[in-house]
Amino acid sequence: QRPKNFPPGPAPLPILGNLLNLSLDNPMKDFDRLWKSYGNVYSLFLGPKPAVVINGVQAMKEAMVTKAADFAGRPQDIFVSDLTQRGMVLADYGASWREHRRFALMTLRNFGLGKQSMEQRILGEIQYTMETLEKSIGATLGPQVLFHNAASNIICQVLFGTRYDYDDSFIQVVVQCFKENSKIANGPWAMLYDSIPMIRNLPLPFMKADLFNGFIPSLCPSLSLLSERCQQEIDRVLAKRDHASYDDRRNMPYMQAVIHEVQRVANTVPLSVYHCTTSDTQLMGYSLPRGTLIIQNLNSVLNEEGQWKSPREFNPDNFLNDQGEFVKPEAFMPFSAGPRMCLGEGLARMELFLITVTLLRRFKFIWPEDAGRPDYTPVYGVTLSPKPYCMKVQLRAKQSPIFSET
Numbered sequence: 001q002r003p004k005n006f007p008p009g010p011a012p013l014p015i016l017g018n019l020l021n022l023s024l025d026n027p028m029k030d031f032d033r034l035w036k037s038y039g040n041v042y043s044l045f046l047g048p049k050p051a052v053v054i055n056g057v058q059a060m061k062e063a064m065v066t067k068a069a070d071f072a073g074r075p076q077d078i079f080v081s082d083l084t085q086r087g088m089v090l091a092d093y094g095a096s097w098r099e100h101r102r103f104a105l106m107t108l109r110n111f112g113l114g115k116q117s118m119e120q121r122i123l124g125e126i127q128y129t130m131e132t133l134e135k136s137i138g139a140t141l142g143p144q145v146l147f148h149n150a151a152s153n154i155i156c157q158v159l160f161g162t163r164y165d166y167d168d169s170f171i172q173v174v175v176q177c178f179k180e181n182s183k184i185a186n187g188p189w190a191m192l193y194d195s196i197p198m199i200r201n202l203p204l205p206f207m208k209a210d211l212f213n214g215f216i217p218s219l220c221p222s223l224s225l226l227s228e229r230c231q232q233e234i235d236r237v238l239a240k241r242d243h244a245s246y247d248d249r250r251n252m253p254y255m256q257a258v259i260h261e262v263q264r265v266a267n268t269v270p271l272s273v274y275h276c277t278t279s280d281t282q283l284m285g286y287s288l289p290r291g292t293l294i295i296q297n298l299n300s301v302l303n304e305e306g307q308w309k310s311p312r313e314f315n316p317d318n319f320l321n322d323q324g325e326f327v328k329p330e331a332f333m334p335f336s337a338g339p340r341m342c343l344g345e346g347l348a349r350m351e352l353f354l355i356t357v358t359l360l361r362r363f364k365f366i367w368p369e370d371a372g373r374p375d376y377t378p379v380y381g382v383t384l385s386p387k388p389y390c391m392k393v394q395l396r397a398k399q400s401p402i403f404s405e406t
């Protein structure tokens, strides 16, 4: 039974609630279909528990920004929070979370975020990535593990003062565990675990999940059709300098637009991290009791009609004004919004810019002729990632002088 004045939604079944309304492999299409049927704020029963799904910029801002404190909790009785030891990402809103968040932000800053030293760390890691790519010139390679390792090394250097070789067996296992956990954490077995508490101690696949957790941003290589225009901009701005700096983004509106458009379309964390209400509250005229599970459909905001010039296609113009200057629409929320928004945004942005610019400056990335058409069906977990794919790497014919000397 829905509480009084609760958002509308499909009729639930006993015990299972609305689980049969969602594809357990990838429910994103179902979330969008229900959005069209029930509006920007609707409800679902995940087993016996009611959850509210928030869609579109207007409702998202009312919840996450205007009523930030009411919506900043994290549910405590679900699979991912039982799997991890709370820490910060899954900690409920309160003094302990606040202290962890403050400490983490301060530590990131002390270790150089927003300063030259973090740039140097990222640029240093890119040298290893380039060396590995150079060994594969002309060959076909599957780059996903390489990019995972590069991103993981940057945060490992901040946290542990060390990096791992790309073929190091320890880090390969850790990254693999993270990928598997992410699939299990948002997958069908986790949903059943959350919905039907009595099955929690049975020997089912959620028992296999490892305890490794961290955040590894997905890197999206720019599409080949756009790379030449990016490369012209990179060559013009960097001229003879030996490396890019993060400040160069101010003179590279097209590059910035491409990176942001990749992030918009890739939609890497489509349902954010679940929130819950910290007190009885209202949203778009509906009443939500304290403790209601909140699911942010970030996908709905990143593709919302009326917020983007071309919501349904890949088009860097979504981030360019008529003068060709970079602009960021308010619907660009891949890191969420409000007090729980991604703490790593600054680092992720710096990595995306420096890695993309440095690699595009030196290499040409080609879809192999014999690879067939790309399969864009995403692999669904906490993050959406591409299916394993192959690409070819070539050195660019027209190099900036500093690179042709090496």
Ligand code: HEM
Binding pocket: 088, 089, 090, 091, 101, 155, 215, 216, 217, 218, 268, 269, 272, 273, 274, 275, 334, 335, 336, 337, 339, 340, 341, 342, 343, 344, 345, 347, 348
């Ligand atoms: C492109 C890369 C990334 C994306 C798209 C992303 C996205 C997100 C999203 C959507 C959330 C949930 C926000 C919410 O609950 O409202 C989140 C939380 C978080 N992210 Fe990221 N993230 C990225 C990279 C990173 C990196 C590199 C770090 C670490 C330095 C990081 C650390 C965190 C933390 C600690 C939280 C939890 C914050 C809290 O609960 O207060 N993220 N991220």
